[in-house]
Amino acid sequence: WCWPNVTCGGPRWLVVAHLSIKYPYVDVSYILTVTCVSLNSDRYVRFLRDFLETAEKHFMVDFNVRYYVFTDCPDDVPSVNLSQGRHLTVIQVPASNRWQEISARRMEIIQTAIESQISREADYIFCLDVDSKFHARWGAESLGRLVAVIHPGFYRKTRNHFTYERRPASTAYIPMDTGDYYYAGAAFGGFVEDVYTLTKVCRNQLEEDARNSIEAVWQEESHLNRYLLSNKPSKLLSPEYQWDDKKTKTKEVKVIRFSSVIKNYAEIRPNV
Ligand SMILES: CC(=O)N[C@H]1[C@@H](OP(=O)(O)OP(=O)(O)OC[C@H]2O[C@@H](n3ccc(=O)[nH]c3=O)[C@H](O)[C@@H]2O)O[C@H](CO)[C@H](O)[C@@H]1O
Numbered sequence: 548w549c550w551p552n553v554t555c556g557g558p559r560w561l562v563v564a565h566l567s568i569k570y571p572y573v574d575v576s577y578i579l580t581v582t583c584v585s586l587n588s589d590r591y592v593r594f595l596r597d598f599l600e601t602a603e604k605h606f607m608v609d610f611n612v613r614y615y616v617f618t619d620c621p622d623d624v625p626s627v628n629l630s631q632g633r634h635l636t637v638i639q640v641p642a643s644n645r646w647q648e649i650s651a652r653r654m655e656i657i658q659t660a661i662e663s664q665i666s667r668e669a670d671y672i673f674c675l676d677v678d679s680k681f682h683a684r685w686g687a688e689s690l691g692r693l694v695a696v697i698h699p700g701f702y703r704k705t706r707n708h709f710t711y712e713r714r715p716a717s718t719a720y721i722p723m724d725t726g727d728y729y730y731a732g733a734a735f736g737g738f739v740e741d742v743y744t745l746t747k748v749c750r751n752q753l754e755e756d757a758r759n760s761i762e763a764v765w766q767e768e769s770h771l772n773r774y775l776l777s778n779k780p781s782k783l784l785s786p787e788y789q790w791d792d793k794k795t796k797t798k799e800v801k802v803i804r805f806s807s808v809i810k811n812y813a814e815i816r817p818n819v
């Protein structure tokens with residue numbers, strides 16, 4: 548369904564009712580965030596402490612949450628005090644040489660983790676960029692079968708200005724005069740089984756493109772946008788849920804809930 552007012556704290560009974568359709572004996576959702584971190588020890592791990600500490604304050608407060616952190620340097624994961632019912636799982640993944648590959652391989656990493664354990668542990672999953680902080684409530688109003696967020700750079704633009712992949716040779720190709728929104732690659736989620744299908748399809752398409760020596764213009768974000776064109780999200784979140792610290796707050800955005808921090812691209816992504 549569509550939550551009428553995302554800016555207010557919603558009554559919890561609605562969520563319970565929602566869950567009872569599928570899980571009649573479960574009265575609290577088991578929600579989980581996935582963050583992928585990788586590359587040369589502290590380059591992206593440095594964002595993790597703020598991410599986790601602010602998530603503890605704002606993300607699904609009072610629900611069970613399991614954070615999954617994927618990293619090539621598990622020893623550098625900071626220890627953060629977690630509230631009751633909240634856990635952190637760290638999974639070691641190989642590093643890649645190019646940031647584009649690391650970002651894109653998140654689809655494969657998430658798909659594999661859902662298969663091996665997450666499908667037995669959670670009802671919902673959100674997959675978020677680590678270079679970000681929570682600033683205000685991100686709660687049960689965000690739940691849905693398939694949840695996407697409008698990219699903060701594109702909500703005022705018309706679709707021919709969206710940076711979809713425009714080359715027909717890529718499986719992420721979207722022709723001009725087509726498309727609904729430009730979705731952020733940094734935040735998506737939903738029912739675990741729906742996110743599983745999304746990550747599997749995007750992973751397969753990324754691999755097919757690689758075999759054909761083509762890389763979509765915004766890597767997995769381009770494939771996510773292609774997937775969501777054919778598989779419409781059941782819930783669309785406003786850029787309140789994926790803002791960018793570089794952007795000045797505008798009058799349409801009442802509450803900034805989650806935002807990318809400003810980073811020095813030349814330093815942390817040297818092969819830009
Ligand atoms: C707001 C938004 O929609 N941002 C998207 C955008 O740029 P961004 O500038 O937000 O990309 P980014 O540098 O944050 O990379 C995406 C994410 O991949 C992970 N990572 C990346 C590089 C690395 O060396 N190590 C590492 O762990 C990390 O979780 C990071 O947050 O484009 C990327 C793909 O091109 C992704 O689609 C991002 O989600």
Ligand SMILES: [Mn+2]
Nearest residue numbers: 676678733807
């Ligand atoms: Mn990011």
